[in-house]
Amino acid sequence: MENYIVIIAIISSIILFLSAVIVFVRFYRERTQFKILLGVALIVLLAGSIINVFEHTAILQSAEEFEQILSILFLPIIIFAIYESIIGEQLRTHIKSEQMFKGIFNQTFSFVGLLNSEGRILEANSTACDFIGYDNDEYKGVFFPETRWWKHSAEEMKNLEGAIKQAGQGKTVRYETTNIDKDGKIHYVDFSLKPIHDSRDRLIYLIAEGRDITEIKSTRLELEKHKKNLEDIVEKRTLELKTANEELQLKNETLYEKNTIINEQNAKLVSTLIDLKETQTQLLQAEKMASLGVLTAGVAHEINNPLNYIVGAYEALKQKDTHSGDEEAEMLLDAIKTGVDRVAGIVKSLNQFSRDTPAENEECNIHEIIDDSLVMLHSRLNNKIEIHKNYFKDSFVTFGNVGNFHQVFLNILSNAEQAINEKGKIWIKTTKNDNYLIITITDSGKGIEKDAINKITDPFYTTKDPGEGIGLGLSIVFGIIKEHGGRLEFESEVNKGTTVTVMLPQKGMKHE
The missing domain is CATH 3.30.565.10 (Histidine kinase-like ATPase, C-terminal domain)
Structure with a gap:
């Protein structure tokens, strides 16, 4: 019988040894706390099993007391391992969720605060604190309307107190308000208060949230201003068009009366056109004289006289050796010649045009x-x-x-x-x-x-x-x-x- 017990104890020790190895391998990969405890418990159990083998083989007859001690240690350790695997994991999950919530809470662009049911502020995100200039937790426990966000306006403080009362009754409140920043500048804010209830429908928190809408508000006010201006312009133009339309109707009536006279005179105009064709030759000369007049003949003659002097002077200068090799002088003489030719061409054109x-x-x-x-x-x-x-x-x-x-x-x-x-x-x-x-x-x-x-x-x-x-x-x-x-x-x-x-x-x- 002793031999069977020894064999069973040896097999048990081997299984415990392999289990301990597996636990430690996983511990090395995952580094989980409850597995450390489980590994320790298995080591204690393995040690007790080994001592039990020694006891039955007469190698260590006095080991029964150590075996009992190890058995006593095994039970609380295994209990702690089970506790750590169940409760500890839940605790770590809770801590991780809380950290994620705080990250979202502080990184959002909106102003977010947590109030108790009485309206005293418990938490505010970094966006709201940086906006007003709060450091650390100096705002905590303060009645929300008495914080620095609202100190610029007694009216807004009163409105907020009313909103807290409504939210305390389980209603979600939302309205447009103003907040002052740390530099004293007023901002328009889209503000809301939302009640939070527990599983028994008891009010436990109020969530305050604000969104800065200053730029949107300014744009909206500017658009309303332009809209009003456009409406005024349209109204003015409509009145002007109405007046113009009335005047036009009066003129149309007058024109209608005159149209009869024009139709009667149309036959006379046809006769006049026939007469105009007969005088076309005279009108040709008259139009030429109207466009050029005495200027064509007189000015052409008068221009020719000084033009001859300029040509004579140009020819004389050209023949002198004084300017020989002087490029600038040659350019100036060429410019004179170009101008003289241009004037002569104009005079020639005028003379040709006035020929009869x-x-x-x-x-x-x-x-x-x-x-x-x-x-x-x-x-x-x-x-x-x-x-x-x-x-x-x-x-x-x-x-x-x-x-x-x-x-x-x-x-x-x-x-x-x-x-x-x-x-x-x-x-x-x-x-x-x-x-x-x-x-x-x-x-x-x-x-x-x-x-x-x-x-x-x-x-x-x-x-x-x-x-x-x-x-x-x-x-x-x-x-x-x-x-x-x-x-x-x-x-x-x-x-x-x-x-x-x-x-x-x-x-x-x-x-x-």
């Missing part, structure tokens, strides 16, 4: 006439409009009146310039077929409506604003070209530009 000779009596170089017209419009085209010329490479000559043709192209180019509001381009292209010289002038201006394109050569019809033209320019141009056996055509698209095509008989092909 019978039609079809002269040889007219169209390229030179176009260039003269561009010279006369130079001040209006400069720095505003790019001119692109694509001239026919061979002779481009017809018969007619040089002055009249100047009038034609000056009018067309002037209209193109006026059609361009700011910067733009004008393209001039000349070509010919078997019978005609073909000149196309295209601008990048505002264009002409389709309904108006067939009326622009009618006398007194104009698309310009009042005071900028009387509507005779293109009418006269049409008459001159027709008189010379040519044709005038228009193509236009609104906001894209207009193309004017002039077709004149070639030299040697006079019209009958």
Whole structure:
């Protein structure tokens, strides 16, 4: 029997030894406190088992007392291990949850405080304390309305006392209030008080929470101000429109009465237009004199006299050796020559424009006439409009009146310039077929409506604003070209530009 007991004791010792090894391996990996106690208990139990083996093998007959002591130690240790594994783990979980709660509590951007049921402050997060400048726990136990957050306003303190009473009755309270910061600046706050109950529905805490809405409030006030201004403007404009509408109705009534008179006079105007066609030749000369007047002939003559002096002085300076090799002097002389040539070109253009000779009596170089017209419009085209010329490479000559043709192209180019509001381009292209010289002038201006394109050569019809033209320019141009056996055509698209095509008989092909 003794042998069986020894064998069982040895097997038990081996199992206990392996269990102790496993416990210590896990302890090394997880370092859990209750496993330490469990390991100690197993070691004590293992020691008792070993002593029991020695006792039954007569190696250690007096070991029974040690075995009893170890058995007594094993029981409380194993109890402590069980306690640590159950209660201790719950305690650590509770501590971890509390730490997580405090982290969230202190890191939120809102002002958060915990009050007791009487409204005395127990805790406040770091955001609220940093805002008002509280250090440590100096706010604890103070009645919430008496803390520094509310000291700026007795009215707000009173409102808060009322809110605490309502929250104490189990109601959630939320309203807009103000808090003062540590620098004395007032902030708008979205404030709330929420009651917290225990499992028996008894009020134990009040949660105070505030969100700084100063920027939102300022933006809202600014928007309300703009809204009020807009409403005032709309009301004012509505009144103005109402008044204008009443005035317009009165004017419409007056215009309706006058419309009958206008219709009666329309027949007289048709008759007048027939008379105007008969006086077109006289109007041509009158318009030229109105645009240039005595200035064309008189000023051209007067400019030629001093211009001759300047040319003579330039030639004399050019022949002197005094400035030989002086680059700056040479540049200045070239500048004088350029200016003289420019003035001479302008005088030539003015003289050509004012010539009054019978039609079809002269040889007219169209390229030179176009260039003269561009010279006369130079001040209006400069720095505003790019001119692109694509001239026919061979002779481009017809018969007619040089002055009249100047009038034609000056009018067309002037209209193109006026059609361009700011910067733009004008393209001039000349070509010919078997019978005609073909000149196309295209601008990048505002264009002409389709309904108006067939009326622009009618006398007194104009698309310009009042005071900028009387509507005779293109009418006269049409008459001159027709008189010379040519044709005038228009193509236009609104906001894209207009193309004017002039077709004149070639030299040697006079019209009958």
